[in-house]
Amino acid sequence: MRTIAIVGAGVIGLSWARLAREHGWDVVITDPRPDLENVVAEFADDEHVRATSDLAEAVADADLVQENGPERLDVKKSLFAEIVQAAKPDAVLATSSSSISATLIATELEDPARVVVGHPFNPPELMPLVEVLPGERTAPEAVDRAVELYEALGRVPVVIRKELPGFVANRLQMALSREARYLVEQGVVSAEQLDTILQNSLGLRWATTGLFEGNVLGGGPGGIRHLFAGVGAETGKIEFGVPSTDPEVVENLFEQVEDTYGVGPEAYERLRDKRDHRTRAVLKALRAP
Structure with a gap:
């Protein structure tokens, strides 16, 4: 043991x-x-x-x-x-x-x-x-x-082959989080809508396939080369936003998230239990033959 x-x-x-x-x-x-x-x-x-x-x-x-x-x-x-x-x-x-x-x-x-x-x-x-x-x-x-x-x-x-601040997973998370904050701060979507979009697109996709694996599938039989030459050529021109550091803007973001999901011990336990239940269900499905 x-x-x-x-x-x-x-x-x-x-x-x-x-x-x-x-x-x-x-x-x-x-x-x-x-x-x-x-x-x-x-x-x-x-x-x-x-x-x-x-x-x-x-x-x-x-x-x-x-x-x-x-x-x-x-x-x-x-x-x-x-x-x-x-x-x-x-x-x-x-x-x-x-x-x-x-x-x-x-x-x-x-x-x-x-x-x-x-x-x-x-x-x-x-x-x-x-x-x-x-x-x-x-x-x-x-x-x-x-x-x-x-x-x-x-x-x-x-x-991980090289020591970098935030390692790998958190660097990816922070890159996505920065753009998500920017979109919500700019009023493009609400915090709740942003989460809905993520859960029903990238979150679902990445639970079953990796990012580069998804690129291969996105390009069809031509694979990643076809994807990058087509859709990728246009999406590659997108300039990403920078979230605000203004205390009032940040406070508004916090309030919007808290209004949507709650705050405090009861909210934490409710969200944790939902997360754990759903995560176990996803893991069970992924491990199925």
Whole structure:
């Protein structure tokens, strides 16, 4: 039985814990927060899950350490300095960071060979992707081991070849988000209409085919070359907008989204449950023969 140490008992950390239990792993959750026992209460009757405020104790026997602390370089440097000392020699030491590279985290470590980014999409218990990014001093064996462990958790790990801010998935998300904000701010569509358009076109398409795969299909028998020579030649001339930084414009956007979807604990739980239900249904369909 494999063991995962979850460092940081927030939304991402607890989702990793649920995923690991679904796959039969032992789970140790650590966080300095005083209410840790209450936070992990959902696992109270599971003998394969335990919680401790002692970081060194939590990572001592782990095959995979998944750090989910605050998105601050100083905090991650401090955590990994202790993790490297306490973890067993063959453990993979991963951070869920969505923006901080393994190179920066391991700058001051004497032994950075096992440190990698293992960036999930939220929530990791549902979203298959894990972006695996080695640092400049990460050993190739650690990358291979990370891929093996994430696959054992039923995830789809992709090794990213270069360290870039935001990695890959979030860079794509931000590019689309910028244009979406611009269109709503300009009154082209409402926030709700934008989401309706996305869900019923690109979202549905990209759940079944990749972007470049869709280009091949869009070009018919002539493939991507035909698409780019035809429709692509015209759409390639589009100049994209820049969303406003004016506080009043941004506030209007926030208010429109909150008026559409709500805000607060009840709205969050309602939207989360809907997302999880639909995501599981899509994943079930995609996995069907």
